[in-house]
Amino acid sequence: MDENKILEDINSCIDCKNCNEVCDTFIATQNPFQSPNGRLQIAKKVFNGGDISEDEKFGLYTCTLCALCDLTCQQNIPISKIIHASKAKLVEQGKAPYEIHNKIIKGIVDNDNSVSGKPEERLDWLPETYRGEEKYEEADSDTLLYLGCMSSFRVKESATASYEILKEGGYNFKILKNEPCCGEYVYSAGNLTLAKKIFQENFERFKKHGIKNIIVTCGGCLYAFNNVYPNYLNDWDINVKHIVQVVYDLAKEGKIKLNPLNREITYHDACRMGRKIHGMDIYNEPRELLANCGLTIENLEKNRGNSPCCGAGSGIRGIDSGLCIDIGAQLINEINTNEIVSSCPLCVFNFRYVNYKKQLGKEYKYITDAILESIKTQ
Ligand code: SF4
Ligand code: SF4
Incomplete structure (x- = not known):
């Protein structure tokens, strides 16, 4: 986001605080630093080159980026996008993210997942009946069923059931033996340099396997592939759908x-x-x-x-x-x-x-x- 435009947007805030009324983090804490309006004031300091306190940084990093506040703003301020841009600015200045973010990001770089999953357990969700016949990358299809970290490791039945329904419906697709993380976590934490690298590497890998369509099970992956990747990869041309849309058809x-x-x-x-x-x-x-x-x-x-x-x-x-x-x-x-x-x-x-x-x-x-x-x- 253009920094002058960000400051212009923040300065257009008329302080009505309507946005605070829908913000779950503010409702739960009643802490102004954890409200949309308060976070915009913190963002203003960040983009004006000022220092922010630990509490203010915590305020930015406890935003769920749910974007509910954006809907309420009569000034059309893209509040959640500005909050994310502030996190990225702090990372650029070497002041963020938190240690826990860096630990999870290390897991993504080292083990291709954001949930401390063991790489050897990545395919545990694959139903026993299909193990013998699964061709993985070699399957003759340009459609990838991309499970993501949560479905692969933490809510495994979401991967199993999605896979089984596609098989039941005679849908032609492939899966990857060593699927990479989509990078949404890295992006949300504000490490845009690493996020861009992950996006590029994933795109190269998808192209290498002839993938033209991706079916995702996770909303986070859907958001990353459809709304973030195109902003950083000029030639991103992969068609992305959620499993619900495919099962609906x-x-x-x-x-x-x-x-x-x-x-x-x-x-x-x-x-x-x-x-x-x-x-x-x-x-x-x-x-x-x-x-x-x-x-x-x-x-x-x-x-x-x-x-x-x-x-x-x-x-x-x-x-x-x-x-x-x-x-x-x-x-x-x-x-x-x-x-x-x-x-x-x-x-x-x-x-x-x-x-x-x-x-x-x-x-x-x-x-x-x-x-x-x-x-x-x-
Ligand atoms: S709703 Fe918009 S104008 Fe009102 S306080 Fe929030 S950001 Fe400012
Ligand atoms: S995006 Fe952040 S500031 Fe806006 S409503 Fe959601 S939690 Fe609150």
């Missing part, structure tokens, strides 16, 4: 058969399934699919483009797990059904973490896991 074409599950669930819209993915609102497809699985869908009071963050956006759990739990619990406590379904494995993972910490007694499912259950139901 398979169901429409009658290639998979859905059977009734007959229970109630609440569907949570991840911010990286719509609000953050400009021009790609994936709100109707998951609801239609789940309804066709015989599931009655409850919505959160704020849903679709206004849906709250799960509490784990932009890696805030690493620096303030308490805040992450508070935001997640606030959301879960609003939910009446026992089961919550999401199309983002990071949200599912965080909900389960909050559930465990607060003993909330609910169940959390990744969407293709629910759909596969419906396919397998007689």
Whole structure:
């Protein structure tokens, strides 16, 4: 972002503080440094070359980059983008990120994942029945099923179910034996130099394997490939879809058969399934699919483009797990059904973490896991 434009945008703030009313981190902490309006004032110092305090830096780094505040600003200030740009500026000045970010980034560089997964366990999710026949990079397809760190290591059934549904629907695709991290974590932490290097290397690798289409399971990967990579790679030309969109088409074409599950669930819209993915609102497809699985869908009071963050956006759990739990619990406590379904494995993972910490007694499912259950139901 152009720094003069950033300062111009910040100076156009009329201090109405409407943005603060929707900000989960401010609602949870009541700390002005952890509000959109307060963060803009910190950003102003950063871009004017001033020093900021530890509390102010913490304020910037506890933003989930959920972009809810952007929707409320009558001055059209791209608040979340300015907050991210401030983090990048601090990294450029050698003042950020935090040690925990650097540790996770080292894991990405050394082991190709952001979740401390062991490389030898990367493909543990692959169903036993397909292990013998899987051709990986050598498969004759220009479409890659890209699982990402969360599905590969932490919410493995999201990878397994997505893979099995594509097989069931006769979809032709390949997977990589040693998949790289998309780099979204590095980008969000503000290390743009390394992020750009990762984007370039990944693109080269995708091209080497003849990949023209990518199917992702994670909202973070979708955001990275669709909204960030094109800003840094002039020739990025890979078509990227979320697994929900592909499964939706398979169901429409009658290639998979859905059977009734007959229970109630609440569907949570991840911010990286719509609000953050400009021009790609994936709100109707998951609801239609789940309804066709015989599931009655409850919505959160704020849903679709206004849906709250799960509490784990932009890696805030690493620096303030308490805040992450508070935001997640606030959301879960609003939910009446026992089961919550999401199309983002990071949200599912965080909900389960909050559930465990607060003993909330609910169940959390990744969407293709629910759909596969419906396919397998007689
Ligand atoms: S909503 Fe916009 S104008 Fe109002 S305080 Fe927030 S940033 Fe400033
Ligand atoms: S992006 Fe989300 S967490 Fe960050 S300031 Fe805006 S509303 Fe708050």
